[in-house]
Amino acid sequence: TYYRHHRYVPYFYRYRGHSANAENLLPEVPDPTPGAAQPGAPIPEVINPRPELLDPAPEAFHPAPEVVHPIEEASPAGDANRVFYGVMFDAGSTGSRIHVYRFIQKDPVELPVLDHEMFHAVKPGLSHYKDNPEKGGDTIRQLLKVAKKTVPEEDWGRTPVVLKATAGLRLLPEDQANALLEEVREVFDESPFFVPNNSVSIMEGAKEGVLAWVTVNFLTGHLYSNTRKTVGILDLGGGSTQITFLPKSKKTVQSAPPTYIAQFNLFDHMYQVYTHSYLGHGLFAARLATLGALGADGLDWKVFTSSCLPKKFRDEFTFGGNIYQVSGIPDGYAGYKLCYHEVKKVIKGIVHQPFEVKGSSVFYAFSHYFDRAVDSGLIDGSRGGSVEVRDFKKRAKEVCNKMTKYRAVSPYLCMDMTYITCLLKEGFGFKDNTVLQLSKKVNNVETSWALGATFDYFRNLNIH
Numbered sequence: 001t002y003y004r005h006h007r008y009v010p011y012f013y014r015y016r017g018h019s020a021n022a023e024n025l026l027p028e029v030p031d032p033t034p035g036a037a038q039p040g041a042p043i044p045e046v047i048n049p050r051p052e053l054l055d056p057a058p059e060a061f062h063p064a065p066e067v068v069h070p071i072e073e074a075s076p077a078g079d080a081n082r083v084f085y086g087v088m089f090d091a092g093s094t095g096s097r098i099h100v101y102r103f104i105q106k107d108p109v110e111l112p113v114l115d116h117e118m119f120h121a122v123k124p125g126l127s128h129y130k131d132n133p134e135k136g137g138d139t140i141r142q143l144l145k146v147a148k149k150t151v152p153e154e155d156w157g158r159t160p161v162v163l164k165a166t167a168g169l170r171l172l173p174e175d176q177a178n179a180l181l182e183e184v185r186e187v188f189d190e191s192p193f194f195v196p197n198n199s200v201s202i203m204e205g206a207k208e209g210v211l212a213w214v215t216v217n218f219l220t221g222h223l224y225s226n227t228r229k230t231v232g233i234l235d236l237g238g239g240s241t242q243i244t245f246l247p248k249s250k251k252t253v254q255s256a257p258p259t260y261i262a263q264f265n266l267f268d269h270m271y272q273v274y275t276h277s278y279l280g281h282g283l284f285a286a287r288l289a290t291l292g293a294l295g296a297d298g299l300d301w302k303v304f305t306s307s308c309l310p311k312k313f314r315d316e317f318t319f320g321g322n323i324y325q326v327s328g329i330p331d332g333y334a335g336y337k338l339c340y341h342e343v344k345k346v347i348k349g350i351v352h353q354p355f356e357v358k359g360s361s362v363f364y365a366f367s368h369y370f371d372r373a374v375d376s377g378l379i380d381g382s383r384g385g386s387v388e389v390r391d392f393k394k395r396a397k398e399v400c401n402k403m404t405k406y407r408a409v410s411p412y413l414c415m416d417m418t419y420i421t422c423l424l425k426e427g428f429g430f431k432d433n434t435v436l437q438l439s440k441k442v443n444n445v446e447t448s449w450a451l452g453a454t455f456d457y458f459r460n461l462n463i464h
């Protein structure tokens with residue numbers, strides 16, 4: 001039985017309505033008793049043993065005792081299940097988010113099962129408050145209310161709260177980023193939750209890609225199968241973008257810059273992945289770069305123009321706490337070809353083309369890849385879907401050549417779709433027929449680095 005946990009395929013069940021990704025809409029948390037089944041819903045089976053898949057890896061995933069709290073006594077009913085929670089904050093460049101994960105540990109030597117995620121998001125991100133860190137701290141305080149409503153009060157003191165900041169804070173001057181982090185530490189310290197050492201930090205880009213890869217491969221069951229098949233991930237944030245996959249060919253590893261290869265141990269397997277985070281190549285940073293405005297601090301009088309924007313469009317674009325004047329080219333041309341030419345300059349020669357992107361057959365693409373695919377009508381927002389790289393290109397052309405039609409959806413849609421097309425094709429070197437699985441959630445859990453980071457916290461994946 002010791003090995004049995006490795007045969008469990010992670011199955012997740014929806015115990016109650018999952019809150020939508022309504023940025024800015026701070027939740028009413030509908031049901032204060034986590035795990036309460038919906039009326040009429042079938043009683044979920046939490047784990048699903050698959051006896052035919054024997055995997056001799058012996059190590060269980062359970063929190064290392066020094067990190068987390070003693071295993072509970074069996075309840076009077078004789079139920080030895082241990083429920084525990086992990087709270088992970090994602091301080092992204094465009095918003096801050098909270099993920100409250102509920103795990104069930106059936107047996108101390110077996111892997112706990114991820115049972116539920118509560119997710120909420122607010123906009124804008126912490127970096128927006130670079131000149132007013134206290135207000136930034138307030139957004140985290142607001143999100144903590146979700147944790148208080150989701151985690152039963154008796155568990156607060158042993159539930160860890162961790163915040164990791166990504167591109168938004170990486171792009172800020174150090175003193176401003178530190179002031180924001182310090183503010184968050186104070187908010188955590190005054191909260192009733194368990195605040196581990198180093199619980200508030202800026203995450204390295206390389207970790208961001210690896211942890212998202214861990215999340216997606218965990219949620220899709222690939223970490224449990226003995227086929228060693230995994231899926232790659234593409235994450236397009238506001239400030240940075242990540243690519244991570246498990247190379248099949250040695251040449252991919254040998255020809256990659258050494259910092260693009262990461263190793264870690266997960267559920268007793270050693271993985272060596274290709275991963276990189278491109279700072280300044282997230283969608284919003286790329287908009288600014290296309291407009292020639294990236295880093296143009298203090299040029300608030302200047303209007304930055306682009307043929308990717310509707311000709312008569314004019315806007316104040318805010319990113320990272322700075323405001324930029326932007327517009328289309330009123331008497332000039334707009335459209336796909338010119339736009340492609342502009343965005344290509346942002347990508348060409350900067351993005352490394354891995355030897356083998358076509359080999360790693362399926363890539364899960366999420367965050368802004370997903371959002372823009374929904375906005376442009378490529379996929380349905382509630383279901384997600386799979387598209388080929390060429391579908392992005394086709395839709396980008398249509399959006400750019402009919403800007404008035406899509407303007408109401410977003411005046412930046414032409415620029416964004418063209419950037420995504422160019423990044424995939426000329427940046428990473430994907431073929432037209434590479435399949436991208438676009439998803440915001442897998443089994444009702446957000447596809448983001450946050451779950452991987454929670455595993456990393458509990459188990460220390462020792463990524464290097």
Ligand SMILES: O=c1ccn([C@@H]2O[C@H](COP(=O)(O)OP(=O)(O)O)[C@@H](O)[C@H]2O)c(=O)[nH]1
Pocket residue numbers: 021090091092093094095097125166167168236237238239240241282366367368371440446447448450
């Ligand atoms: O759990 C998550 C985390 C992020 N996102 C989306 O992914 C994008 C990520 O942008 P972010 O501001 O985090 O970018 P970064 O700071 O990583 O560049 C945004 O559209 C978010 O709404 C999401 O849907 N779920």
